[in-house]
Amino acid sequence: MSSNDVAIAIRGVSKAYRLTRNGQQHTTIREALAHRLRHPFTRTLYDEFWALRLVSLDIKRGEVTGVIGRNGAGKSTLLKVLSRITPPTTGEVRLYGRVGSLLEAGAGFHPELTGRENVYLNGVILGMGRREIDRRFDEIVEFSGVERFIDTPVKRYSSGMYIRLAFSVAAHLQSEILLIDEVLAVGDAEFQKKCLGKMEDVAGAGRTVVFVSHAMAGVARMCERAAVLDGGRVVFHGPAPEAIDLYRGDGQGGVAAKREWRDQSTAPGDAIVRLRAACVRDEQGNVRAASDIRRPVGIELEFEVLQDGAYLVPTLFLFHETGVCAFTAVDQDPDWRRRQREVGRYRTLAWIPGNTLAEGNYSVAVALGSTTPGIVHCHESEVIGFHVVDTVDGDSARGDYSGPMPGAVRPLLHWTTEYAPAYAQPSPVLSGASAAG
Secondary structure: OOHHHEEEEEEEEEEEEEEEOOOOOOOOHHHHHHHHHHOOOOOOOEEEEEEEEEEEEEEEOOOEEEEEOOOOOOHHHHHHHHOOOOOOOEEEEEEOOOEEEEOOOOOOOOOOOEHHHHHHHHHHHOOOOHHHHHHHHHHHHHHHOOHHHOOOEHHHOOHHHHHHHHHHHHHHOOOOEEEEOOOHHHOOHHHHHHHHHHHHHHHHOOOEEEEEOOOHHHHHHHOOEEEEEEOOEEEEEEEHHHHHHHHHHHHHOOOOOEEEOOOHHHOOEOOOEEEEEEEEEOOOOOEOOEEEOOOOEEEEEEEEEOOOOEOEEEEEEEEEOOOOEEEEEEOOOOOOOOOOEOOEEEEEEEEEOOOOEOOEEEEEEEEEEEEOOEEEEEEEEEEEEEEEEOOOOOOOOOOOOOOOOOOOEOOOOOOOOOOOOOOOOOOOOOOHHHHHO
8 A cells, every 4th residue: 555545554553551559549739749748658559551552554545444342442542542632652653634533522622612613713723724614614503403502602512512513513624534433422313323424425525534433333334444453452454344243253242143063072952963053144155243234144054964864944043132032934945845854964044134124133043853753953042143234324114213213123114105185074873773763
């Protein structure tokens, strides 16, 4: 990659913090001085906490990159280093372009100034001229939805209003690099949807976006590539679907997408049949822990028949993260229905159509049984799992509604609507006595 293609170059960046091991934490200089006078010979001991360890990344110009990982993985620290809020302990960061950032509610806002004054203040901090801010001011305020309060000091804003205005300023002022932390969770669902759309517009204009989030829907929709952090280290940097798979398969969202029993003696089953492997596949045949709500999901099972003559039927039980069983599916392959199986390995693949499941985590339980006679040879819970992501584009069953939707399934139904003019009122029905009279 040539240097002209790089917007952010991170080289061996580590960040350490000193944590007091003994002694009292002081909030004022007076308290610290009084403590030192009372205990002049006490030596304060510190432990080092490394929030980042030898992080090296290249982020291309015009690319949307997600940063994901569990709490405490170092995601927010990395963005603070990129924003130059905190310096790295070791290593260096090179930024090729003007940087705009939104790291926490109201970051960069002066509480005593009005919303209008803070828009201009943030613009100046980003290196904008007054005329440039003037041109975009109305658009910023309209997007934020705080028009009525734009001349009110921001100290009186709610956290949601802070986020609306701060995001609008960061997204509309012309910085070449935009850094967004997990602050959008403060806003309502409709505004989050608006923000994702705006970030897509920003990326489409060739600006570089680094997006930290726990919401895999946003990462799946927004990001071409993603970095997975664990313990302050980058454990993966590559295509976003693969990053999400790694994150979900690492105990972050449920059961792993692939499981295998190499030792026949420990595989679930009995002397007739043993379950040997299971996985979740996409349409291209790749093992995937995350799926777009609109795409089909393949559940593949591999089992080994140990004795001839069994009428074996695999069965799947799909459970939503709420504990609800979404459905039970029995193998209906016409080539094997009511047929005895010979000794050997078998692989079966069942497809769940797109626009069937709601977003969320799912686990798959598996049973292998015989129909003649009726015997259950194995029943294994939480064999594999996967995550369904609704990217809120408006073309799933969610439509344009962005709020929470209950249920483990969410089929895209076929709707037909026609104009129905008011019907004439039917004649009143006479009572039996009146009719007889």
